Amino acid sequence: xxxLRRNLTAYGFLCAALACFTVFAWYPMVREFILSFQKTDLIxxxxxxxxxxxxxxxxxxxxxxxxxxxxxxxxxxxxCGYAVPFVVALVLNELRHARAYLxxxxxxxxxxxxxxxxxxxxxxxxxxxxxxxxxLDVLGLPPLAWLDSSSTALISLVIVSTWMNMxxxxxxxxxxxxxxxxxxxxxxxxxxxxxxxxxxxVTIPQTRLILLLMLMLQIVATMQVFIEPYMLTGGGPENxxxxxxxxxxxxxxxxxxxxxxxxxxxxxxxxxxxxxxxxLRLTREDKA
Amino acid sequence: xxxxxxxxxTGRKRxxxxxxxxIEVQFRTIVSxxxxxxxxxxxxxxxxxxxxxxxxxxxxxFPLYWMVTGALKTPExxxxxxxxxxxxxxxxxxxxxxxxxxDIGTLLANTAYYSLGGWVVCMAVDVSAAYALSKLRPMxxxxxxxxxLATLMIPAMVVLIPLYVTVVDLGxxxxxxxxxxxxxANGFNIFLLKRFFDSIPRELIEAAQIDGAGPVxxxxxxxxxxxxPILGVVSIFTIVTSFKDFVWPLLVMTDSDRMxxxxxxxxxxxxxxxxQIMGGLLITSIPMIIVFFIFQRHIMAGxxxxxxxx
Numbered sequence: 001x002x003x004l005r006r007n008l009t010a011y012g013f014l015c016a017a018l019a020c021f022t023v024f025a026w027y028p029m030v031r032e033f034i035l036s037f038q039k040t041d042l043i044x045x046x047x048x049x050x051x052x053x054x055x056x057x058x059x060x061x062x063x064x065x066x067x068x069x070x071x072x073x074x075x076x077x078x079x080c081g082y083a084v085p086f087v088v089a090l091v092l093n094e095l096r097h098a099r100a101y102l103x104x105x106x107x108x109x110x111x112x113x114x115x116x117x118x119x120x121x122x123x124x125x126x127x128x129x130x131x132x133x134x135x136l137d138v139l140g141l142p143p144l145a146w147l148d149s150s151s152t153a154l155i156s157l158v159i160v161s162t163w164m165n166m167x168x169x170x171x172x173x174x175x176x177x178x179x180x181x182x183x184x185x186x187x188x189x190x191x192x193x194x195x196x197x198x199x200x201x202v203t204i205p206q207t208r209l210i211l212l213l214m215l216m217l218q219i220v221a222t223m224q225v226f227i228e229p230y231m232l233t234g235g236g237p238e239n240x241x242x243x244x245x246x247x248x249x250x251x252x253x254x255x256x257x258x259x260x261x262x263x264x265x266x267x268x269x270x271x272x273x274x275x276x277x278x279x280l281r282l283t284r285e286d287k288a
Numbered sequence: 289x290x291x292x293x294x295x296x297x298t299g300r301k302r303x304x305x306x307x308x309x310x311i312e313v314q315f316r317t318i319v320s321x322x323x324x325x326x327x328x329x330x331x332x333x334x335x336x337x338x339x340x341x342x343x344x345x346x347x348x349x350f351p352l353y354w355m356v357t358g359a360l361k362t363p364e365x366x367x368x369x370x371x372x373x374x375x376x377x378x379x380x381x382x383x384x385x386x387x388x389x390x391d392i393g394t395l396l397a398n399t400a401y402y403s404l405g406g407w408v409v410c411m412a413v414d415v416s417a418a419y420a421l422s423k424l425r426p427m428x429x430x431x432x433x434x435x436x437l438a439t440l441m442i443p444a445m446v447v448l449i450p451l452y453v454t455v456v457d458l459g460x461x462x463x464x465x466x467x468x469x470x471x472x473a474n475g476f477n478i479f480l481l482k483r484f485f486d487s488i489p490r491e492l493i494e495a496a497q498i499d500g501a502g503p504v505x506x507x508x509x510x511x512x513x514x515x516x517p518i519l520g521v522v523s524i525f526t527i528v529t530s531f532k533d534f535v536w537p538l539l540v541m542t543d544s545d546r547m548x549x550x551x552x553x554x555x556x557x558x559x560x561x562x563x564q565i566m567g568g569l570l571i572t573s574i575p576m577i578i579v580f581f582i583f584q585r586h587i588m589a590g591x592x593x594x595x596x597x598x
Contacts, residue, residue, distance in 0.1 A: 006424060006425075007426045007427055009420075009424055009503050010420040010421075010424035010425065010426030011420070011426055012420075013416040013417065013419055013420035013424065013503070014416070014417050014420045014421070014426065014432070016412070016413045016416065016417070016472075017413050017414065017416070017417030017436075017472070017473070017478065018417075018432070020469050020470075020473040021435070021436060021439070021473045023454065023458075023469070024451060024454065024469050024470040024472075024473045025436075025439040025470075025473040026435065026439070027450075027454060028451040028453075028454055029439070029442060029447060029450070031450035031453060031454060032446065032447060032449070032450040035449065035450055040453075042453065042456055090318070091336065091340060093317050093318075094317050094318060094319055094333075094336075095336070095337055096311050096312060096333075097337055098337070098341060101341075102340065102341070102344055103588065104580075105344050105345070105348045105349055106344065106348060107580070107588070108348055108349075108352070108580065111528065111576045111579070111580045111587075112532075112573050112576055112577075113531065113532045113549070113550045113572055113573070113576065114532060114534055114550070115534055115550040115551075115554055115569075115572070116355075116569045116572055116573050119553065119554075119557055119565060119569055120351060120354075120355055120566075120569060121351075123358070123562060123565070123566070124351070124354075128367075128369070129366065129367055129368065129369050129371060131351075131354060131371070134369065134370055134371055163347070163348075163351075171588055171591050171592065172591060172592060175591075175592035178315070182315065182316030182317075185316055185317070185318060185320070186316065186320075189320055195318060195319065198318050202318075203318060220443055223443070224443050224444065224445035224446075226445060226535060227534055227535065231554060245445045248448075248449065249448075249535075252449050252452070253539070258449060258453060261449050262449055262450065265445070265447075265448075265449055265450075266446075268443065268445070268446055269442065269443065269446040272443050272446075273441070276441060
């Protein structure tokens with residue numbers, strides 16, 4: 001009797017969350033699956049379409065490019081967004097002055113709404129009076145076309161993305177670095193390890209778990225990149241910045257083809273889950 | 289009192305004369321204190337510090353300076369090459385024009401309403417769920433928690449479209465609940481709150497039970513007062529996230545008088561001059577910068593609390 005009452009109260013407290021999760025988290029996951037096998041435009045009754053949506057998505061001329069761009073964006077963003085914050089955190093951790101200022105400043109862009117960063121950089125990238133070309137001019141370098149050239153557009157997006165996101169990774173690494181017991185460094189030093197060896201054999205092994213975790217989080221985050229291409233390039237020039245998420249958005253909300261967007265979403269999800277599973281195995285091996 | 293102060297002052301003065309003040313080391317890092325305070329160590333240290341300070345200021349503060357001065361310049365001055373470092377005739381006209389053109393008053397009010405409303409809904413839903421899972425321990429509690437956490441593995445972009453379809457089916461377009469309810473289904477908040485509630489000693493709850501307090505009373509009078517730190521962190525992150533959100537409000541709040549500020553700016557940005565855009569961006573940034581100034585400590589603590597142990 002008492003157990004029943006306890007369960008009833010507990011589910012009373014849980015019911016709001018259960019309703020929210022059921023309707024807005026669990027059901028959409030199932031719906032995603034159903035959607036990718038249906039033809040639906042939200043006006044007419046959905047029709048069962050089998051694998052047609054996957055075929056449509058596959059035959060889209062931008063399909064291959066979107067995946068390549070997403071992959072390239074992820075790799076570039078990892079190069080900048082993953083390595084840079086770690087190095088920055090290493091350096092910040094060595095500094096004994098202005099720590100509060102530096103931490104504040106590096107996190108500042110993370111606080112700004114992404115639209116601010118994106119519109120601000122759109123202006124910096126302006127080929128005429130934009131800040132970046134003016135700086136290049138002062139340095140005596142030739143101007144770049146930035147967002148208007150298919151060779152620099154993607155890297156321009158990566159720069160914006162890194163600028164507005166690197167603060168959180170940096171602070172997380174900084175906290176991880178501060179948790180390393182100082183005795184380890186002392187011991188390494190007594191054994192004659194130089195600075196590079198101390199980083200290699202103390203710092204990196206000690207922060208390995210957080211490094212792996214952040215790697216996974218960043219891959220998942222950057223593979224979904226959307227606001228940068230949406231606001232800055234509209235996928236152009238010549239599809240150079242069409243990403244999978246952008247293509248999905250286009251299919252759904254410009255072409256009203258929710259089915260093929262759902263199919264693309266399924267593919268993206270499968271790729272990301274494979275990454276996640278791979279990562280999980282890595283961390284588990286690490287613990288064993 | 290006076291003599292102590294005087295002695296300290298002379299001591300400091302004498303110290304400075306003898307040798308440069310050693311760099312204080314409170315905690316050991318990669319570079320040892322000894323290395324750091326050697327002659328070359330010190331030189332390199334100050335060089336690196338200066339380089340980092342300059343780089344960080346240029347990379348993270350200068351863009352914002354450029355935004356502020358951009359808003360203060362006239363369109364003619366903005367088009368000028370090379371650009372002026374300081375506005376020749378600073379004028380705040382762009383702010384007022386931006387305020388009217390973007391209808392920023394309405395947009396800000398909308399965004400504030402959505403953020404604060406979302407915060408209330410999110411806290412009510414997530415705190416009670418975490419409390420139930422942590423202290424009332426129902427049957428299948430762990431299964432439910434596991435399923436809630438599993439939603440974190442699904443990338444947000446992937447469920448965007450089915451979520452949108454669901455919201456359309458429910459007729460919630462242009463209704464703030466379309467922002468609030470999906471935001472309340474936040475497995476990470478529940479996880480953070482539950483972990484904190486788990487650390488509240490059982491004896492405290494039992495004592496309250498003996499005094500005749502029911503579950504609601506225990507939540508209100510025992511659990512919530514103790515949990516203020518974590519409630520603060522979760523609150524700030526919930527409000528900041530919903531203020532910054534772009535894609536979801538872009539889809540569900542499409543009426544121009546119901547848009548959030550981010551969406552409103554993105555829709556109108558093509559039709560106005562550059563200094564007006566910058567004015568609008570600055571006005572949009574100010575609330576978040578103020579929040580950051582006030583809650584800096586909580587935000588940074590929350591950032592690491594969530595990730596390191598999680």
